[in-house]
Amino acid sequence: MEKIRIGNQETLFEIESIRPVSENVMQLVFPDTMPSVWGNITIYTDDGTEATTLTGYETVYRDEGHTVYLSNDGSVYTAPETPEGPGEPPEPYIPTLEELQAAKRREISVACQQIIYQGVNVPLSDGSTDHFALTIEDQLNLFGKQIQVTSGAAQIEYHADGQPCRFYSAEDMQAIITAAMWHVSYHTTYCNAINMWISGCQTVEEVQAIFYGADVPPAYQSEVLQSYLTQIAAIAGGNADGADPA
Template identity: 60%
Template sequence: MEKIKVKGKLYEIRSIQTIEPHVLQIVFTGTPPTKWNGDIVLYTAGDIECATLVGWTTVYRDEGQTVYLSDDGSVYQTPDPDTGGEILPPEPYVPTLEELQAAKKREISQACETAIYSGVDVKLSDGSTEHFSLTEHDQLNLFGKQVQLAAGTDQLEYHSDGQPCRYYSAKDMQIITSTAMAYVSYHTTYCNAVNMWIAGCETADEIQQIYYGADVPEQYQSDVLKAYIATEKERAGDVDEPQVAE
């Protein structure tokens, strides 16, 4: 269900649409806001911010859970049958291309963050495989381990997901840090390329076809991403190769 944010508070809505050039209709599922002196931020059903509506600060008409706003200070006047006045049929609000691009970029950014934070499987020197989450805190910890490795530490304390802290050999910790950093770098590079792809779209349909994990058209692939793709093809079937999480 769509949502809007007014003065910092979220409200669930059934619909939002223009019914006249300067009149916006919003149908709420609950109690609407009482004050409208601010921007209206629109969110998709997937909680992705997709548009900010500016200037809709006048209550044109109040029907309880259905509120009409105007952006020119006008208020509702009962149509005069003698003059043939009538309300135009509803027209759905259509976000601009720029708004759709911004919303898609936020969607891709969130998907990238989720993929990175979920972590990566690492095959250690004894053949066993352990999983390591890669939140920002985890990445900072691994950066610290790289410093310890550079200092010549032989045994380094760390833990895989759901396991107690234990000592890893310098060899295994090097495998963990290098695999983790390559995984983060890959997703960051891929996300950047997808954003370039989004920026190059000229229609809403093109934008809707993009999702995290899709093959990026060659014209939007950076040299770094091309190198990753080439390496992935060479190492097809290698469980240590970073993969895009779809």
């Protein structure tokens, strides 16, 4: 189950879900304990990896017990007026296509960051496989390791996810760097293509059908994404889709 931290508070709160419901409103569903104050929302994956931070959602738009809606523009929910006719329910707010597109882009961005930060499994020369997280800090560290490899270092110190630091051969370190950069570049390219797809949608139904991992229609596949999909197809034996072979 994902967790969140509010501002600089030490406490982590479990959440069942977090998703945008309009351009300026975010829905959070809690299984039990909830924050008493609000601020920047830092999201952590199931394994404790920091995924992303949402800023500006500091106003309680609507409180429904374990489901809370926060706004990033100071707006609050106003109950509709009681219908004049008996038995006439209030009309629900229907987001515009542009609002749904903006919300879907944020949803896709969060999903992309989470998958990138989760990292990759890398087979090593001794037959073992190590897992490497790829937060922004990890990515910067690997850029530094590439300099060591290029300079001719025979052994490079680094650590697998959750493991103590150890020496990797230059060959293994290069394999780690290559796999990591491929993972980051592929998902960045794929996310960009989905955003182009979202912008091209003409109906609400088209936007709602999009999810991270979906096959991007050829019309929105960039030349770079097509190259990645060709590589994936070769690795997977001809099954090219939006999945990451790592």
